[in-house]
Amino acid sequence: MRSxxxxxxxxxxxxxxxxxxxxxxxxxxxxxxxxxxxxxxALADVDAAVAAARAALHGPWARMTATERGRVLSxxxxxxxxxxxxxxxxxxxxxxxxxxxxxxxxxxxxxxxEYYGGAADKLHGETIPYAAGSTxxxxxxxxxxxxxxxxxxxxxxxxxxxxxxxxxxxxxxVVKPAEDACLTPLRISALALEAGLPPGALNVVCGLGAExxxxxxxxxxxxxxxxxxxxxxxxxxxxAAAVNHVPVTLELGGKAPQIVFADADLDAALxxxxxxxxxxxxxxxSAGSRVLVERSIHDTVLERLAAxxxxxxxxxxxxxxxxxxxxSARQLARVQAKLDxxxxxxxxxxxxxxxxxxxxxxxxxxxxxxxADLPLDHEVAQDEVFGPVLAAFAFDGEDEAVQLxxxxxxxxxxxxxxxxxxxxxxxxxxIEAGQVFINNYGAGGGIELPFGGMKHSGYGRxxxxxGLRSFTTLKTVAILHG
Ligand code: NDP
Numbered sequence: 001m002r003s004x005x006x007x008x009x010x011x012x013x014x015x016x017x018x019x020x021x022x023x024x025x026x027x028x029x030x031x032x033x034x035x036x037x038x039x040x041x042a043l044a045d046v047d048a049a050v051a052a053a054r055a056a057l058h059g060p061w062a063r064m065t066a067t068e069r070g071r072v073l074s075x076x077x078x079x080x081x082x083x084x085x086x087x088x089x090x091x092x093x094x095x096x097x098x099x100x101x102x103x104x105x106x107x108x109x110x111x112x113x114e115y116y117g118g119a120a121d122k123l124h125g126e127t128i129p130y131a132a133g134s135t136x137x138x139x140x141x142x143x144x145x146x147x148x149x150x151x152x153x154x155x156x157x158x159x160x161x162x163x164x165x166x167x168x169x170x171x172x173x174v175v176k177p178a179e180d181a182c183l184t185p186l187r188i189s190a191l192a193l194e195a196g197l198p199p200g201a202l203n204v205v206c207g208l209g210a211e212x213x214x215x216x217x218x219x220x221x222x223x224x225x226x227x228x229x230x231x232x233x234x235x236x237x238x239x240a241a242a243v244n245h246v247p248v249t250l251e252l253g254g255k256a257p258q259i260v261f262a263d264a265d266l267d268a269a270l271x272x273x274x275x276x277x278x279x280x281x282x283x284x285x286s287a288g289s290r291v292l293v294e295r296s297i298h299d300t301v302l303e304r305l306a307a308x309x310x311x312x313x314x315x316x317x318x319x320x321x322x323x324x325x326x327x328s329a330r331q332l333a334r335v336q337a338k339l340d341x342x343x344x345x346x347x348x349x350x351x352x353x354x355x356x357x358x359x360x361x362x363x364x365x366x367x368x369x370x371x372a373d374l375p376l377d378h379e380v381a382q383d384e385v386f387g388p389v390l391a392a393f394a395f396d397g398e399d400e401a402v403q404l405x406x407x408x409x410x411x412x413x414x415x416x417x418x419x420x421x422x423x424x425x426x427x428x429x430x431i432e433a434g435q436v437f438i439n440n441y442g443a444g445g446g447i448e449l450p451f452g453g454m455k456h457s458g459y460g461r462x463x464x465x466x467g468l469r470s471f472t473t474l475k476t477v478a479i480l481h482g
Contacts, residue, residue: 005036007182009045009206010189012052013199018207019044024179029096029325030316032362038182041207043215046174049203050221053145053172056200061172064198066121073117073168075195080110080188087184091156092317094183096325096364097280099318105157108447109188112160115447116168119468123169133482139475142170143247144223146471147216149209149237150185151229152178152327153283153386159185161447161462162226163202169471174222175204176213178229180327182206209233220244224471227251228285230384231409231456249460249470251452253285253384254412257405258441259395259427260301262294264417268439270301273390274308276415276441278323278353278368282388283331285457286413288441289385291392292404298394305370305392306351314367315356323353323388325364332364335387338380339369347374347391382408398423402430411454415441434461 004026008015018039026036039045056062064072080087084106091102128136146166150158155177166173177185182204189204205212217225217237225241227234228251238248258273260266276288293301315321326332343349353367368388374381381391395401405414411432416424417439428436434452435442442449452461460470 031360038206041212046215052200056172070120077113109156109160112164116164120168146171152181155181156184250458252458254410255408261418309351312353342380409456412457
């Protein structure tokens with residue numbers, strides 16, 4: 001058996017082990033084997049990374065023009081593309097996701113650096129006509145040291161969207177990826193050095209959330225924090241950052257409704273609805289985890305969805321199945337417990353996907369499930385499952401559709417399926433969500449589209465130019481010159 005590959009932190013351009021000397025095992029979700037180790041970092045490593053980032057703000061990185069920063073990011077995008085196959089295979093192995101999804105993720109990661117690289121020198125401040133004999137300039141400046149706590153579901157994509165915007169705006173970054181998915185962020189950060197990013201502008205500290213993550217969120221040396229993950233941890237990091245008055249962007253997941261009216265084009269809608277929950281084994285903040293169906297077509301839709309669910313194949317990511325394993329044994333136990341609880345509360349499993357015979361027994365597989373008769377107040381109807389579980393509910397008329405759609409604590413994304421354009425727009429206005437899709441579903445949408453939540457889905461926006469602006473602050477310079 002080959003020995004596990006040892007990975008290090010990236011601090012100030014150096015690949016370093018954790019100060020603790022401790023390591024974390026990296027487990028392959030497809031079969032439960034350990035194939036690598038990561039440093040189990042502590043406060044001392046976070047201190048070193050924040051200091052390296054601060055130093056970069058006084059070195060060559062700070063002296064680069066916005067155009068030069070943009071060129072570095074464009075070169076990084078090209079390097080990611082050149083290493084596409086290697087990175088996709090790494091993402092597939094580390095997270096378990098199907099290889100075709102991993103390829104999409106690496107393409108998206110490259111696209112974030114391309115997009116923000118191109119935008120770097122189009123970001124500028126403004127002037128304000130003020131008192132006679134004065135000139136007022138509003139400068140748009142980087143925050144300084146930005147902290148990025150990245151989850152395990154889309155490590156390469158979320159790394160790209162977060163770090164791409166922050167670097168384009170001239171910040172220096174400290175990243176804490178999730179202990180279950182550090183490998184592509186580490187590899188892409190090494191490529192960033194090759195692309196000409198000065199050492200210290202991008203630092204990656206691996207470790208446990210409760211140790212390295214908590215140390216970063218509470219660090220007095222950071223100037224901005226971007227977090228994607230659970231509501232509970234998001235609340236904790238925002239509280240920790242508040243002590244230092246550090247602004248925070250929170251992206252905390254959702255309970256996205258797919259609203260299907262009787263006049264919808266079901267041939268177009270149903271494959272998208274299935275994909276919206278099966279993609280990445282349902283471990284997606286914008287997973288379409290509820291399908292709300294107008295009562296007159298409810299049974300037909302359920303029957304057609306059941307046929308699609310039964311045909312889905314769950315297996316090893318490398319074999320390009322419809323659904324890969326979940327990220328970890330812990331996540332598998334969580335999702336299974338939620339399904340059990342839903343069934344105990346009266347939910348009916350209408351259909352279950354197949355598990356491929358060669359999916360190893362030691363892997364973390366959970367074949368997608370379609371539920372009906374789930375009580376509306378059950379936690380599976382209200383809260384994220386973060387697994388491939390779709391719950392169907394019937395509604396009568398627009399008002400009830402809106403009431404159900406808005407009837408959870410979340411408000412990240414939603415979809416409306418109807419041929420009635422006026423109704424689609426009425427619903428788009430009434431639904432409480434950061435993104436509403438009409439007759440399509442983007443599961444997070446494109447890189448160019450502002451993304452973020454309402455209610456308990458969080459605040460602030462990532463992606464798009466809005467995401468770039470969120471990595472800056474304003475400085476007003478008022479000159480009285482007569
Ligand atoms: P967490 O929210 O705990 O993890 C997200 C990130 O925060 C990881 O990098 C994690 O590191 C880090 N973290 C954990 N605890 C702390 C802390 N005290 N201070 C600072 N950072 C911390 O999610 P889980 O992995 O526990 O998943 C639980 C549930 O969260 C999922 O079932 C899902 O519902 C939701 N979730 C939502 C995501 C989304 O995209 N909206 C993404 C991931 C999870 P580490 O992993 O090393 O502990």
